[in-house]
Amino acid sequence: MAKIIVRNGTFVTVGGEKPVIRGCMIIENDTIVYIGENEPEGNEIYDQTIDGTNKLYMPGLVNTHCHAAMSLLRGYGDDLALQVWLEEKMWPNEAKFTGEDVRWGTLLSIAEMIKGGTTSFVDMYDHMDEVAQAVEQSGMRGCLTRGAIGLCPPDVQDHKVKEAIQFAKDWHGKAEGRITTMMSPHAPYTCPPDFIEKFVQAAHDLDLPLHTHMSETLHEVLENERQYGLRPVDHLAKLGLFSRPSLVAHAVHLTDAEIETLSAHHVHVSHNPGSNLKLASGVARVPDLLKAGVLVSLGTDSSASNNNLDMFEEMRLAALIHKGVSGDPLAVPATEALKLGTVNGARSIWLDRVGTLEVGMKADFIALDTDQPHFLPKSDYVSHIVYSASAKDVVDVFVDGKQIVRNGECLTLDEERIKYEAQNRFELLTR
Amino acid sequence: MAKIIVRNGTFVTVGGEKPVIRGCMIIENDTIVYIGENEPEGNEIYDQTIDGTNKLYMPGLVNTHCHAAMSLLRGYGDDLALQVWLEEKMWPNEAKFTGEDVRWGTLLSIAEMIKGGTTSFVDMYDHMDEVAQAVEQSGMRGCLTRGAIGLCPPDVQDHKVKEAIQFAKDWHGKAEGRITTMMSPHAPYTCPPDFIEKFVQAAHDLDLPLHTHMSETLHEVLENERQYGLRPVDHLAKLGLFSRPSLVAHAVHLTDAEIETLSAHHVHVSHNPGSNLKLASGVARVPDLLKAGVLVSLGTDSSASNNNLDMFEEMRLAALIHKGVSGDPLAVPATEALKLGTVNGARSIWLDRVGTLEVGMKADFIALDTDQPHFLPKSDYVSHIVYSASAKDVVDVFVDGKQIVRNGECLTLDEERIKYEAQNRFELLTR
Structure with a gap:
């Protein structure tokens, strides 16, 4: 059983009672099992600990x-x-x-x-x-x-x-x-x-x-x-x-x-x-x-x-x-x-456990790097996501609790080969 | 006298006879003195040589x-x-x-x-x-x-x-x-x-x-x-x-x-x-x-x-x-x-030597990193700039022939201090 904790993060929940939570989120396997301001008490051991400082977490x-x-x-x-x-x-x-x-x-x-x-x-x-x-x-x-x-x-x-x-x-x-x-x-x-x-x-x-x-x-x-x-x-x-x-x-x-x-x-x-x-x-x-x-x-x-x-x-x-x-x-x-x-x-598309950061939902979430001029001041993160952010601000991506992008790099795909082959296919198609 | 050469670049000229040139651009002090497919002959010595591979150059x-x-x-x-x-x-x-x-x-x-x-x-x-x-x-x-x-x-x-x-x-x-x-x-x-x-x-x-x-x-x-x-x-x-x-x-x-x-x-x-x-x-x-x-x-x-x-x-x-x-x-x-x-x-704003990449124009130019999925295939770079690129694709910025952003980092400003002070001013204003 894989357990992940994200500490010191800012979470835009979309569906939760609070639109924005500053605190911690815990993932067990493919599911969000905790999200809140304070870390639960106890001496839990995690397989992965993520520092969410200067990161904005939101649903994928x-x-x-x-x-x-x-x-x-x-x-x-x-x-x-x-x-x-x-x-x-x-x-x-x-x-x-x-x-x-x-x-x-x-x-x-x-x-x-x-x-x-x-x-x-x-x-x-x-x-x-x-x-x-x-x-x-x-x-x-x-x-x-x-x-x-x-x-x-x-x-x-x-x-x-x-x-x-x-x-x-x-x-x-x-x-x-x-x-x-x-x-x-x-x-x-x-x-x-x-x-x-x-x-x-x-x-x-x-x-x-x-x-x-x-x-x-x-x-x-x-x-x-x-x-x-x-x-x-x-x-x-x-x-x-x-x-x-x-x-x-x-x-x-x-x-x-x-x-x-x-x-x-x-x-x-x-x-x-x-x-x-x-x-x-x-x-x-x-x-x-x-x-x-x-x-x-x-x-x-x-x-x-x-x-x-x-x-x-x-x-x-x-x-x-x-x-x-x-x-x-x-x-x-x-x-x-x-x-x-x-x-x-x-x-x-009939996915009822995807789309918000709430307990019981699938751990499909992304992190944006907010340590950039266009995310300042820290006024309204929902506004910043919609009116100021872009795809290029995304650094980490998880689906079903598994990380597929880390610090902007694809973990599951060979991006260099994909770029090479795509250009090659285009040239063959249009020559 | 500062002389800069950009080799192996793709240049979207905006004003030139050719909309896109693959080749080289030479800057003397604050001015573009050459842009073309082939490097001029002779044994010119340059103060700075830039490799433009996988970069798209365009006017600032x-x-x-x-x-x-x-x-x-x-x-x-x-x-x-x-x-x-x-x-x-x-x-x-x-x-x-x-x-x-x-x-x-x-x-x-x-x-x-x-x-x-x-x-x-x-x-x-x-x-x-x-x-x-x-x-x-x-x-x-x-x-x-x-x-x-x-x-x-x-x-x-x-x-x-x-x-x-x-x-x-x-x-x-x-x-x-x-x-x-x-x-x-x-x-x-x-x-x-x-x-x-x-x-x-x-x-x-x-x-x-x-x-x-x-x-x-x-x-x-x-x-x-x-x-x-x-x-x-x-x-x-x-x-x-x-x-x-x-x-x-x-x-x-x-x-x-x-x-x-x-x-x-x-x-x-x-x-x-x-x-x-x-x-x-x-x-x-x-x-x-x-x-x-x-x-x-x-x-x-x-x-x-x-x-x-x-x-x-x-x-x-x-x-x-x-x-x-x-x-x-x-x-x-x-x-x-x-x-x-x-x-x-x-x-x-009455700047008649700014806005295109042509000989005689001021060397106000920027470079985009095109080694990314959204710049492929290499079909039409004007289209890619307008319909696909964003501010975050910019890596290098020159004004008057002087570099002010290198690989995404401000060379002239203390960005860390600016972010800190801006957040601080916001908190003081709205407290």
């Missing part, structure tokens, strides 16, 4: 929408409209992706994510066995799903459905429980209705949740209306997608009625502010979603449309843009933005 | 609106409307600021700025001798001005005007030319017309430019109309402010006619996206300003309303929010955002 960040392998295309075709970017830059190159490409692109993203304090992420892509192996090796958590585009002949469609089912069966609960799986028809505009229904049926059969892109652009919403006579929310509801636990990414263009439908069906929404801004998709109605009681979390989307995987930046964007656009300085305050990036993310 | 960033001392109030009163924040949180505490507070608050900001790649900044504040001394010591450039609020009795007003004139005279051209000065009535809503006119007259007498806040909030614009029958642009034009070279901060709420007036008078605009979003002031019409030929640059504003001084973040916000809000994915592309943060900033 949860990225609820990503296509990790696409980091191989970071900076390749910027400043374009979504459809042009997808159809002319992304899809033709992604079509060339082999398992090796997915492996090194995903590892590149995972290295960036864990070094930047993200301990759990959602990945929707192809060659998912490679992704799952990379997650297993990294020590982080992944909620993984084979995203399938249905614009293809019936036999290819069937093959994709089978592949998605096989992957979901093979990996659900693996890597000491750090990997879970979902079923994912890519989007209403890339999947015929009967193709979507097959994924819904599979999700029922396997007792798994569903994940899809929805209402990212106005164009896509209007096309859906033209083609099916329904906006995407009602269209997906009709196809049964919300009859299962579900997580939709983007949800930028929503009517009041659609927000009510999402709330009534307990649909989780992954807000992707950086990607939505960069692709000029628009600004999601996050304050309205929150008011309606919808569970909103944050995703980076891929680093081809972001172009980084810094979840501090997504929290900051979520806190900033809705104020600026609505004119309401109380829209998405720092405390709320911090929840979007942590506990809401965990709940969005 | 220019922050055109800041109140550096206010970093003492970072995180103190977030998520409030501008007037409430100013009147209840900032002004009462700032009224208590002594010269010592300004000194340590400014040094805290300067440490953050230079470590993050900002080599020139505008500061508008009080106790400006302290600010000028801090700039002189740091080795960076400052365009400094005593910002004066005129809501006070005539004798206090006169005292402020005299103080502003004295400061501008004392420091213009000092610190080997790194310090320049301006005249600054704080804003139309905090300065009676005759008070503003005194600053305009002084600017004419001293042959100096003017700097002021303008049209930051809609409330302020409507109040100006109510009180003076004019919107702020026409009001300031009538008072002669634009008869001098001038730089206005914010300019969020503008009509088409106002944009034309700013363009016709060659008024420079400091766009402060982070602060404008956080205070819910709105989104400035930057694409329209650029189309009208207005010289737009970027400012952080103070870290009490930002809450950091990371100019990479301001470039990224400028590149992202105007796309997302306008729906135009070509609004403010990465190449334009990079200009806003560098060469446009330099021109905005």
Whole structure:
């Protein structure tokens, strides 16, 4: 049994009774067993003692929408409209992706994510066995799903459905429980209705949740209306997608009625502010979603449309843009933005023991180096996390009580090799 | 005569014929004398040889609106409307600021700025001798001005005007030319017309430019109309402010006619996206300003309303929010955002030899460590700077050919003492 104590730390609990605790935290195996101002009495022996002086501890960040392998295309075709970017830059190159490409692109993203304090992420892509192996090796958590585009002949469609089912069966609960799986028809505009229904049926059969892109652009919403006579929310509801636990990414263009439908069906929404801004998709109605009681979390989307995987930046964007656009300085305050990036993310992917620093929760936590000018004065650490910190401030990362980043260095991955291979794959793809 | 050569570097020139050069750069004293793919022939002897492998060199960033001392109030009163924040949180505490507070608050900001790649900044504040001394010591450039609020009795007003004139005279051209000065009535809503006119007259007498806040909030614009029958642009034009070279901060709420007036008078605009979003002031019409030929640059504003001084973040916000809000994915592309943060900033404060890496320009340049996952693949370095980099990627900083940050460490400032004193001043102010 491994026992770790962190002494003299500052802990931003997110979920606890006290938002900030200065004191000590004790971990037994994968679980937080104590957090408080004073160290418990007794002569306990610890396997590891950590000095938390000048460190800020907080729950690991949860990225609820990503296509990790696409980091191989970071900076390749910027400043374009979504459809042009997808159809002319992304899809033709992604079509060339082999398992090796997915492996090194995903590892590149995972290295960036864990070094930047993200301990759990959602990945929707192809060659998912490679992704799952990379997650297993990294020590982080992944909620993984084979995203399938249905614009293809019936036999290819069937093959994709089978592949998605096989992957979901093979990996659900693996890597000491750090990997879970979902079923994912890519989007209403890339999947015929009967193709979507097959994924819904599979999700029922396997007792798994569903994940899809929805209402990212106005164009896509209007096309859906033209083609099916329904906006995407009602269209997906009709196809049964919300009859299962579900997580939709983007949800930028929503009517009041659609927000009510999402709330009534307990649909989780992954807000992707950086990607939505960069692709000029628009600004999601996050304050309205929150008011309606919808569970909103944050995703980076891929680093081809972001172009980084810094979840501090997504929290900051979520806190900033809705104020600026609505004119309401109380829209998405720092405390709320911090929840979007942590506990809401965990709940969005059905991890009920992740996302806060409290007794009984999984020991998924990160430490920031606060001995830097931009963390002074020591006024309000929640504010500093949301409005001032960045991925580069993260020094230590633990998942399930195991350290995977120490003083900014990956302990589980060979970062030098990953950087070399990723650059090599990019050159082979684009030569 | 000091001669420096950087070999094996990647140089993002911003202004040069080639946007990116892989090769070498040579500095003689304060000036770039060579930049190109191949090293010049001959057996030149250099005082310093720098290996630029895995480094990205670019012009130093220019922050055109800041109140550096206010970093003492970072995180103190977030998520409030501008007037409430100013009147209840900032002004009462700032009224208590002594010269010592300004000194340590400014040094805290300067440490953050230079470590993050900002080599020139505008500061508008009080106790400006302290600010000028801090700039002189740091080795960076400052365009400094005593910002004066005129809501006070005539004798206090006169005292402020005299103080502003004295400061501008004392420091213009000092610190080997790194310090320049301006005249600054704080804003139309905090300065009676005759008070503003005194600053305009002084600017004419001293042959100096003017700097002021303008049209930051809609409330302020409507109040100006109510009180003076004019919107702020026409009001300031009538008072002669634009008869001098001038730089206005914010300019969020503008009509088409106002944009034309700013363009016709060659008024420079400091766009402060982070602060404008956080205070819910709105989104400035930057694409329209650029189309009208207005010289737009970027400012952080103070870290009490930002809450950091990371100019990479301001470039990224400028590149992202105007796309997302306008729906135009070509609004403010990465190449334009990079200009806003560098060469446009330099021109905005009348530094015509700063802001690009070209022969004959001042050697104000910075190096980023690109041996990190978020800089891969090596696809488009302008994109990576704007969409992926942050202040924490900066490792080396030079101003006037002199190194002021080496491997992330301040060479000119005692950072440990600054952090200690800044925290101490905050505790004394707010106890």
